[in-house]
Amino acid sequence: MNVLIIGATSAIAKATARIYAEQGCALHLIARNEDHLQALCGDLTVRGAAAVTSGLLDMNKFAEHQTTLDAAFAALGEVDVALICHGSLPDQDKVAQNFKQAQKEINTNGMSVISLLTDLAPRFIEQGKGSIAVITSVAGDRGRQPNYVYGAAKALVSTYLQGLRGRLLEHKVQVVDIRAGLVDSPMTAQFPKGALWSSPERVAQKIVSSIRRGGHTVYAPGYWRLIMLVVCAIPEFIFKRLKF
């Protein structure tokens, strides 16, 4: 199987790439930090990947998306799985007051993903098979005071994916929206961790199994579906007063 991973050095992406490598897949990794990327390539090779190639990309340089994906498809030939993982978690106080910052975060977490998906869709249509999976967030399910800018960007992607899923259905391409809950990774290093936090490895197992089974909207870990059901059921006149 040939797997393309974008934002490959994030903790969840890394754990997912390792599972695919141990299954003997060929991987093409795209990320911004060259040192981290090279280290991960070495790791995946040791773990048994059939081949590992890579490309550097700053996700916010939209003009470079096409050539980067050209190189990826050239390296892999057919792509069975394309997984988009990159993201950044902004400081809400800063982005709520500064549009430039908010725009940058929405570009990173939202627009850059839309750009990549726009480019990937025709390539997958031409193949007539494969899976496109994107890591979004439970934060996109409802706008909450402490992270609504991040949440809005993720919601943008989730809504986009719902439409894309329908469009690609007749081309036998599946679209998986992975809504990750609280994940203990370098991105969330500053938060104290409680019982709801899960490891990147656990989320990665869920990603691989959902892609294999052809899931649509997947909560990772699964209990987040229940939590978000409750969160979304809270009437707005109460919810607007909540600070969590």
Next chain:
Amino acid sequence: MEAMGWGRYPRTQAELVEPADSAALQKHLGAQKKSASFIARGAGRSYGDSALATQLIGSRFWDNFLSLDEERKTLRCGAGVTLGEILRVCIPRGLFLPVLPGTKEVSVGGAIAADIHGKNHHRDGSFGMHVIELSLVLPSGELRRCSAVENSELFHATCGGMGLTGFIVEATLALAPIESSYIDQQSLVAPNLQACFERIEESADSHYSVAWLDCLARGSELGRSILYLGEHSPARSRKSDRTFPERGRVGIPFATPAFLLNRATMSVFNSSYYKLQASKKRRVSLDCDKYFFPLDSLSNWNRLYGSKGFLQYQFVIPSGAALTGITTVLERISQAGKGSFLSVLKKFGAANENLLSFPTEGYTLTLDFKNEPALFPLLDELDRIVLAHGGRLYLAKDARMSEDVFKASYPRWEEFLAIKQQVDRENRIASLQSTRLGLTP
């Protein structure tokens, strides 16, 4: 956060910092105040306070494999990789770690820092002896490579140095070839301690050798034990020869009430275990997970000792004095009305050149005690017995030894300190243990 070792005693408030890589670690160290002190923490499997301080630098994200040379049988990896991960990747290629402790959950960095040993110490020595090279980030932020030939003084201080010389970020390990991951185990029954020593001496050629001991047996049965010998199975062209067994685990969700562990329950457990094992088949073939890591199938087994935690007491006594020394220790424990659920006896081979490494030629006994106030005076007494017989305690298990006992039993501590001070003039690397033992102010 509240931090603790595997023994869940002692506990302390600590800040945990987990840098993404060595560059992030260097940046973090550079941004710290001169007065700040910290210690490296790997998988948190040392028992006492050796990885406790106000600031802990975690190696969790340094978990990349860097390269595997199947021809030379060497593996280079980050210090946060666990031994279990290495086995999972290496067994399918017919390679194995030459030294394995009782759990696969320890990190490479921790294994080097504690210079851990396994059931084959008499034959293959400790973990550090299979480290070809390691990279260390010093408190100054400088990255230094060291090995037995390059910066060898720093290397011999770092292997077994309990993380006090710097942060191990990477290591190159020598691997051993295997045909199969199965172990053919032979068990021998020894009715008392002397018989057990004789069986161990007779089977000095065995690859692996370890004895389980009924520490509650008294009189003529004192030290009755089952000696387990192991050899790697030859290939039997089973598919499972080359796979690491992944099995489910049973978790212990919370600390069980400590009163369940008392002399009566321990006595029943120990004597029925002895009788059961003594009546079992003498030769079995076990997969390596069952053979090396029986306790890993119970995750958080450390919670079985109750909410106050437990202390593991492991000492070594040189062979000449071992029989009398261990007999005295067992008698003293019995007199005090204490007991250990699991007691493990093993013979060590010769010591190595590492300055604070624990193993030295002799017999080592490991005992678990639940934490209770009456235990501490007893352990102080056991320290005196061990010291009088020329022995010492394992730093990776220790949570309470005194400075005097440490300095009297680790004769090379001053050499160690001289090297530590060369690389860490301001004593920025310190653990609760190093301060207790008088290695840091």
